[in-house]
Amino acid sequence: MAKVKTTFFCQNCGSQFAKWQGQCTSCKEWNTIAEEVIQKPEKSNWKTQSQAGTRISKPLKINEIDTSQEARLDLQDNEFNRVLGGGMVNGSLTLLGGEPGIGKSTLLLQIALNINYKTLYVSGEESQRQIKMRAERVNPSSESCYILTETKTQNIFKQIESLKPEIVIIDSIQTLHSDFIESSAGSISQIKECTTELIKFAKETATPVLLIGHITKDGHIAGPKILEHMVDTVLQFEGDRNHVFRVLRANKNRFGSTNELGIYEMQGSGLREVSNPSEILISEKDGELSGNAVAATLEGLRPLMIEVQALVSTAVYGTPQRSATGFNAKRLNMILAILEKRAGFRLGAKDVFLNITGGITVDDPAIDLAVVAAILSSNEDMALPSDFCFAAEVGLSGEIRPVQRVEQRILEAEKLGFSTIFISKYSKISIKNTLIVVQKVSKIEDIIHHLT
Ligand code: TYD
Numbered sequence: 120m121a122k123v124k125t126t127f128f129c130q131n132c133g134s135q136f137a138k139w140q141g142q143c144t145s146c147k148e149w150n151t152i153a154e155e156v157i158q159k160p161e162k163s164n165w166k167t168q169s170q171a172g173t174r175i176s177k178p179l180k181i182n183e184i185d186t187s188q189e190a191r192l193d194l195q196d197n198e199f200n201r202v203l204g205g206g207m208v209n210g211s212l213t214l215l216g217g218e219p220g221i222g223k224s225t226l227l228l229q230i231a232l233n234i235n236y237k238t239l240y241v242s243g244e245e246s247q248r249q250i251k252m253r254a255e256r257v258n259p260s261s262e263s264c265y266i267l268t269e270t271k272t273q274n275i276f277k278q279i280e281s282l283k284p285e286i287v288i289i290d291s292i293q294t295l296h297s298d299f300i301e302s303s304a305g306s307i308s309q310i311k312e313c314t315t316e317l318i319k320f321a322k323e324t325a326t327p328v329l330l331i332g333h334i335t336k337d338g339h340i341a342g343p344k345i346l347e348h349m350v351d352t353v354l355q356f357e358g359d360r361n362h363v364f365r366v367l368r369a370n371k372n373r374f375g376s377t378n379e380l381g382i383y384e385m386q387g388s389g390l391r392e393v394s395n396p397s398e399i400l401i402s403e404k405d406g407e408l409s410g411n412a413v414a415a416t417l418e419g420l421r422p423l424m425i426e427v428q429a430l431v432s433t434a435v436y437g438t439p440q441r442s443a444t445g446f447n448a449k450r451l452n453m454i455l456a457i458l459e460k461r462a463g464f465r466l467g468a469k470d471v472f473l474n475i476t477g478g479i480t481v482d483d484p485a486i487d488l489a490v491v492a493a494i495l496s497s498n499e500d501m502a503l504p505s506d507f508c509f510a511a512e513v514g515l516s517g518e519i520r521p522v523q524r525v526e527q528r529i530l531e532a533e534k535l536g537f538s539t540i541f542i543s544k545y546s547k548i549s550i551k552n553t554l555i556v557v558q559k560v561s562k563i564e565d566i567i568h569h570l571t
Pocket residue numbers: 217218219220221222223224225226253256257385386387388389390
């Protein structure tokens with residue numbers, strides 16, 4: 120037996136220290152350093168328990184490297200495939216993070232049940248019967264999905280060796296533990312070790328592995344930051360628990376772009392792919408209401424029409440409240456300051472609430488103009504025509520700035536039956552003969568003139 124060796128790890132950032140200290144010198148967090156036993160055996164290979172002998176990789180000429188194994192597996196889920204960059208690459212490790220209860224297990228179980236590849240779904244969180252009950256709600260008939268409830272990596276690899284699955288799903292990485300490390304499951308050194316073993320397994324056998332990861336209260340994947348560096352792809356599953364929409368996005372992707380987005384709707388029978396999100400993100404209503412404006416945004420390469428709602432009311436307390444859901448609060452303050460300075464609005468004594476419908480978060484700056492329009496509409500208590508939409512960024516001096524791919528936004532708005540789209544005067548467009556009126560504005564004053 121090797122000598123027991125201990126090291127101190129910061130539980131927040133994963134930095135390693137020789138002795139205990141109160142504050143982590145790397146991430147500056149207090150009381151996050153804990154002692155963990157690391158017991159390094161001679162061979163910490165994923166196969167050492169079941170088979171002696173390690174494989175040694177040799178240098179190869181780049182032209183001689185066989186890329187046929189890089190073929191992608193079709194996951195029978197268009198949204199997931201697109202976010203991954205066109206399917207799952209063989210031998211890749213994908214980490215899916217998200218808040219508890221958002222639907223991570225449901226999403227991956229659903230994929231496991233729908234694909235035609237032999238899949239092993241390893242759960243350390245639920246019993247086989249619980250998983251079966253969930254599976255019955257989603258897709259009761261699957262011939263190629265195997266469920267294993269196990270948390271010890273060595274046992275998992277033993278099962279993998281006899282079953283030879285084509286895809287492995289682990290729910291979740293925080294529940295796994297390896298015999299080579301003594302500290303408890305979910306600790307930094309366990310997560311690191313288990314991930315390393317899984318990476319070796321995935322790369323050597325060209326089997327793709329999907330991992331579920333818990334997140335901490337501030338939204339980061341629990342465990343060391345290094346976990347995100349180790350895997351090939353980091354996906355984030357997000358959405359408002361109280362809303363039915365869920366958004367899947369890639370934070371890191373070694374095999375594709377990170378600006379694709381997948382949208383799902385949570386139903387009683389699992390997650391449904393939403394192939395035309397614009398239609399459902401615009402709420403149905405009778406008549407026109409003040410404070411609503413539609414933005415022609417772009418998420419990844421997909422146009423997405425999103426409704427922005429604003430409520431401007433007289434402040435009850437001395438300091439007016441500003442609150443934004445699905446939109447950056449700092450940016451809201453900036454837009455309010457611009458309206459105050461450039462358009463003479465006295466919003467200083469008003470509470471302003473902003474909400475993006477559907478519980479999704481938008482980063483596209485093209486939403487700015489719709490935010491301005493919604494605030495103006497609520498402030499004046501004057502409804503905007505419901506077939507108006509907006510796509511432009513607002514600059515600090517009140518100028519309306521062009522946004523990328525404006526033609527794609529115009530075509531999407533036209534397709535959905537909007538009559539007018541407001542864009543920047545400086546946007547370059549070459550499409551002609553559109554049914555939709557393209558209204559070009561250059562300053563915030565222009566938009567006020569058009570709308571009032
Ligand atoms: P789950 O996948 O367990 O979340 P996570 O693994 O991210 O913690 O999702 C649980 C929620 O999803 C649960 O609150 C119920 C809901 N749900 C449905 O609405 N419909 C369904 O068909 C299933 C399986 C779950």
